[in-house]
Amino acid sequence: MMGQGPAPFLELQGVTKRFPNGTLALTDISLAVGDGEFLAIVGASGCGKSTILRHVAGLVAPTAGRITWSQPLAAGGVGMVFQEPTLMPWARIRDNVRLPLDLAKVPRAEADARVTALLAQVGLADYAQAYPRELSGGMKMRASIARALVTRPRLLLMDEPFAALDEITRQKLNDDLLALWREQRFTAMFVTHSVYEGVYLANRAIVMAPRPGRIHADIPLDLPYPRDEALRTDARYAAACRTVSLALADAMRGAA
Ligand SMILES: Nc1ncnc2c1ncn2[C@@H]1O[C@H](COP(=O)(O)OP(=O)(O)OP(=O)(O)O)[C@@H](O)[C@H]1O
Numbered sequence: 001m002m003g004q005g006p007a008p009f010l011e012l013q014g015v016t017k018r019f020p021n022g023t024l025a026l027t028d029i030s031l032a033v034g035d036g037e038f039l040a041i042v043g044a045s046g047c048g049k050s051t052i053l054r055h056v057a058g059l060v061a062p063t064a065g066r067i068t069w070s071q072p073l074a075a076g077g078v079g080m081v082f083q084e085p086t087l088m089p090w091a092r093i094r095d096n097v098r099l100p101l102d103l104a105k106v107p108r109a110e111a112d113a114r115v116t117a118l119l120a121q122v123g124l125a126d127y128a129q130a131y132p133r134e135l136s137g138g139m140k141m142r143a144s145i146a147r148a149l150v151t152r153p154r155l156l157l158m159d160e161p162f163a164a165l166d167e168i169t170r171q172k173l174n175d176d177l178l179a180l181w182r183e184q185r186f187t188a189m190f191v192t193h194s195v196y197e198g199v200y201l202a203n204r205a206i207v208m209a210p211r212p213g214r215i216h217a218d219i220p221l222d223l224p225y226p227r228d229e230a231l232r233t234d235a236r237y238a239a240a241c242r243t244v245s246l247a248l249a250d251a252m253r254g255a256a
Pocket residue numbers: 019020021023024025043044045046047048049050051052213
């Protein structure tokens with residue numbers, strides 16, 4: 001898959017996960033992720049998308065198989081964003097975003113400078129002093145993305161981050177996320193139920209099949225970047241969405 005090029009940034013080799021209750025969540029997942037790729041992981045509920053991310057984050061260990069990295073990651077090398085923004089309600093936005101730097105004992109002045117710059121990038125410069133309850137859902141998600149990126153991770157793991165947002169806010173966040181990715185060049189693994197969102201963002205779609213969770217298709221998405229609203233009405237975008245949708249339907253048929 002990766003040819004004779006450089007070693008993949010991250011590789012899952014035959015990863016299988018059986019939880020203690022007997023559930024076989026993943027079976028024989030082999031996936032090489034290149035440095036700077038933007039992967040969309042799509043699949044029906046329960047096919048193991050979150051479990052893949054949790055393995056990559058080191059939150060769970062595989063029952064069999066292994067995960068290898070081209071080089072060891074520094075502290076803060078992996079950022080995570082979930083569907084719930086999980087901000088600390090009692091802390092101001094700037095303190096929420098600075099938390100990973102405080103944990104990494106980054107000097108305060110440097111940490112504050114990084115937080116200020118990142119809040120500006122995600123459009124929250126005017127809300128640094130606000131509390132999470134004063135922010136809309138989309139703004140809370142922006143804060144959550146800023147917190148995940150403040151350590152300058154090489155890898156950003158996102159699990160249905162925009163699912164709870166309205167369509168317009170979601171599209172705006174898609175665009176802003178792409179801008180951050182193009183600027184910071186992190187590798188991204190983005191779990192979504194939406195084929196349209198996955199194709200809009202990613203340069204590669206992993207389609208999963210359920211029971212047990214496995215990779216059904218690995219589809220390159222060759223649409224050019226930068227991507228913007230014009231892409232949504234582009235025939236190539238429609239064609240790519242159709243390819244991924246058909247693979248998804250096929251994955252479900254196999255499972256039925
Ligand atoms: N800690 C756990 N213990 C037991 N079973 C688990 C655990 N975590 C996940 N599972 C099971 O593993 C399977 C895969 O779950 P996972 O959450 O990875 O799927 P998913 O594709 O992310 O689903 P969704 O789209 O609904 O979030 C499911 O059957 C789930 O019930």
